[in-house]
Each structure stands twice: as structure tokens, then as C-alpha cells.
Amino acid sequence: MASKVIHALYTDDDVLMHAVKKVRQAKHHIEEVYCPFPVHGLDKAMGIAPTRIAITSFMYGCVGLTVAIVMMNFIMIEDWPQDIGGKPSFSYLENMPAFVPIMFELTVFFAAHLMVITFYMRSRLWPFKEAENPDKRTTDDHFLMEIEIHDNEDELIKLLSETGAVEINIAEK
Template sequence: MSNTKFILGLFDDPDDMMQGIDNLQKNSIPIYDVYTPMPIHGIEAKMGVKDSRLGYAAFCFGCLGGTVIFSMIYYMLVHDWPMNVGGKPSFAIPNFVPFTFEWTILFTAFGMTITFFAATHLFPGRAPRVMDLRATDDRFVIAVSAKGNVPHEDITNLLKQAGAVEVKHNERKYVSYE
């Protein structure tokens, strides 16, 4: 049995890589992931990537921030230490708006940062997971899991037909920056 975990097709041109994705999908070969040095328009739809749910998390963090500061201000200015300033009421909602707005933004920003790091496993100090180091520089990489039922030679031929400059068989899962 082979130790190969991934078959990598390295491309010079994004159009050739898109052709490689089409070739693999026509032959029902599942693609593990695609690595590119720049964003490519339309690749999410072609790969079947779903829309992000980070917007829902942002809304929840904003609601949490607004609720926390509104509750704090209400407790502090109405129950704990009510002050009579010129006969104005202690519970004047227009006075609460700036603080509520700012804390809503603050909780959303910090919450989204933490959520993004948790979702992408990009915590500080963690080694990045890179299939091929040239994918961050000038190569477009298609990674295909080698554990399928399709022979490796067929996958290699499909990638080369699409214009792959190089086809590699990775034995390790990821390359480190050491």
C-alpha cells in the first residue's frame, strides 16, 4: 500500500487550473482543496463552497454587546446610583445610544476576530498548513486525496492533460516552514 496521502497538481496559469478542476469533476474525482496565491473569481462556485455563516456570528456578538452595555448603564444609572441632574429623568434612552453603539461595535470586532481564528485554526504560534510552499508565491495547486478508488495514474494524467506543470505525490500531510 502506498504512503501517498495527496496528489498535487501544480499549475502556472489559473485558467489551466480551472480546466483541471473541470477534468477532475467530470470524472467524479473529489478534490480535497485548491491553493492559489491570489483570489480567483468563480472558484467558490466551481468547488461548491457554501456561503460563510460569519455574518450570523457578527449579529449575535453585536446583540450581546448592545445588551451587556445597555444592562450595565441601566443598572448603574437607574438602580445603583441615580442622580438628579437638572430634573432630568435617570432613564433617558437617548443618553444610552452612543455607549450602546460603541459597545456593539467593540463586541462585534473582538468576537469576529476570535471566531475567525477558531474557525480557520489560525491561532498565534501555530504552524501553518501548506501543501506546497510555492502555492503562496506563484503556483496554483489542486490537492486530490489519494485514498480514493481511482488509480493514481489516472489522476496524474487528468492533471497533466489540463496543463499541470508538475504533479507531486505527497507522503506527508503538510509541509512546514522549517
Template sequence: MNSNKVIYGLYDDDDKLLHATKKLVSRGFTVNEVYSPFPVHGLDTAMGLRYSRMAITSFIYGVIGAFLITLLMWYIMIEDWPMVIGGKPNFSYGQNLPAFIPVTFEATVFCAAHLMVITFLFRCGLYPGRGVFAGSKKYNPDPRTTDDKFLMEICDVDTKKIQKIEIIMKETGAVEIQIGDYKVKKRKKIISIKQYLKNNLSGIFKFLPKKKK
């Protein structure tokens, strides 16, 4: 049985939280998670988190959007139904490129922005139906973090190191410290798309009226 603990330190100021994170990391401890009502600038660097790869997805989605809209404009205006507008020839995409730049720009931004947000929501598990229909449990250990408090979580702590962490938290201005048993999270099994949809969307059908026999 795992005897290690999880420690929660509650702070009422983001500067104190950031200072505590830097101090704990410098002492060799790992801050696993921080719950806050708003993003704290510099916290990801202090925790040692790697740089987000969302910018890469944004670039890929932008290229896809630019390619698709270019293909669409070429087919509509050049290949399928070429039209002479204002006495300008419309039989070559290269000659009419300036007219297509605004539409290409808008489509690039549209695809990059919207698809990046969708990717972010799914990557963070914030897609519709996860909590309401799938019956997943709440994972925020303290609801006060949605108001004006900041919670630091340190998992899998050896019982011999608890006192050291408590001292650092108190020195950095923690208003509340809680210690609980650390539960090892089981690794999720790889399932098929059919099973995934069944697990996450099965609850939707409970709200539908049943047919009378």
C-alpha cells in the same frame, strides 16, 4: 495497507486553477484542498464547500455585546448614579434611549468583529503557540503557494483514476504534477481541557530559566 495516492497540481494562474477545479468536480472527482497566496473568488463554490457559519457567530457575539453594554449603561446612568445632564431627567432608560444608541452600536460592532476574528483563528488552528511551542509539523505541501503559485490537492485517489486526473490537469494548464502516497489521518481523540493546555502550552516553559538548586 492503503495503496491510494494523493495528487498535487501546481498552477501559475488563479483563473486556470478555478477552471480546473470546476472541470474535475464535474467529472466526479473531489478537490480536497487548495493552497493559494490569496483568496480566489468562486473557488469555494466550485469545490462544493458549504456556506461558512461565521456570520451566525458574528450575530451572536453582536447580540451579547449589545446586551452587556445596555446592562452597563442602565446600571451606571440610571440605577447606580442617575445624573441630570443639560436639564434632562435621567431616571428612565426609555426616555434616554437616543443618547445610548451610539455607545450600543459601537459595542455591538466591537464585540462582533473581535470575537469573530478570534473564533476564526482558533477554528483554523492559527492561535499563538501551536507551531512554535507545540512542535506541530508544517502542513503546506509547497512553500511556493505563499508567493505566486496555486496548488490543488486531491486525496485518496484510486490508482486507476490517476491517469484521468493527470490528463485533466494538463489540459487546464497545470505547470507541475506530483503524485505521492496517501496517508490516512487518524481521528483525534477527545481530551480534557487540562490535557489540551498541557499539550499545546508545555513548550512555553522550556524557554523559562530553571531555578538552581
């Protein structure tokens, strides 16, 4: 069974922020807000929990550092030790200062690439995915607030018109 949603369109981001706060005060759940540009503080006003991508970034960086240390120890010390510039490679600790740039680069490489992959998987942004934007005007100059209807259609329409919505539509989700 398809559910019904209300799409309230706004033309100003300040009016949108005020509307989001009023809708949240009235204890309605906002499904999504579509914006043509990032609106500072909108996630907090909507009650969205903070992201944990920084934690995953740290873990991915630790994985990259571990891979760098194991790789350099195996390649330069165990598998094929070389005498470079009169400095023999008998132990990893003796040569660690020379390996610092490689450790740094692999830490950043792993953290950056795995964060991007995690972001795309978490956001369900696959290659060739169709856009889920309900109104094309939100890519230009309008803001759209989407609220699911639970037998409170008239109340929501009245509330949204009071908040300054320039257009209110009911759609199937």
C-alpha cells in the same frame, strides 16, 4: 496509516479554475487549493458551502447590544444615578437617546472581536502554529490543487495533465 495525495501545480488562476471544474465534473474530491492570492469564484467551483459567519456576527451584535443596555441601566440608573446638566436619571427610557452612541459602539465592538475569535477558532489558527502549506511556491506565483488518491492514481495524473498542470507530484499527507 498515512494517505497519499496528488499535488498539481498551476501557474495561472484561469487555468486553475478550468482544472477545478474538470476535476469536479470527473467526480473527484478536491481536498484543498493553495493560492498566492484570493481567486474569485474558486469556493463555488470547489463546491464549498457558503459561510455562516454573518449569522454569528448578528448574534454577537445582539449580545453586545444587550450588554450595553444592561450595563448602562445598572450604572447610570440603578447603581449611581447622577444629575448631569439638569437632567436627572430616573428612568432608562428618558435617557435612552443619550445612550445610543454607547449602544452602537458596543454592538460593533462585540460583533467584530467575537467574529475574529470565531474565525480563528474555526480555522484552527492558533498562535505559533506551523504553516500547513505543502509547497512554498504557492506563496509567490503558483497554485496547488491537492486531491487524495483512492486507487485511481493513473486516472488522476492523466486528467490533471490534460487540465494544464505544469507539475504533478505524489506526496504523503
